[in-house]
Amino acid sequence: MGPVERSISDKLNAFFQAQFLQVTNESYMHSVPEGSESHFKLVIVSDQFNSQGLVQRHQSVYKLLSEELSGPVHALALH
Numbered sequence: 830m831g832p833v834e835r836s837i838s839d840k841l842n843a844f845f846q847a848q849f850l851q852v853t854n855e856s857y858m859h860s861v862p863e864g865s866e867s868h869f870k871l872v873i874v875s876d877q878f879n880s881q882g883l884v885q886r887h888q889s890v891y892k893l894l895s896e897e898l899s900g901p902v903h904a905l906a907l908h
Contacts, residue, residue, distance in 0.1 A: 833897060852869060852870075854869055867903040868903060869902060871905065871906065
């Protein structure tokens with residue numbers, strides 16, 4: 830697990846207290862240098878999402894990961 834993937838995982842676990850979290854680096858499937866951390870797929874289950882619609886859930890994740898999204902992360906697929 831690289832530093833960006835670790836940062837994403839740590840932040841999501843700490844903030845959302847996820848019952849399930851899977852962070853997958855899918856960068857290797859894109860035209861990027863080997864070892865890149867630019868494309869991720871997230872599967873997250875949290876009780877905090879119960880009162881939110883889909884758009885609100887995505888917005889809360891994007892807000893939490895704003896530092897990563899403004900830097901090394903180019904794409905983030907949320908499930």
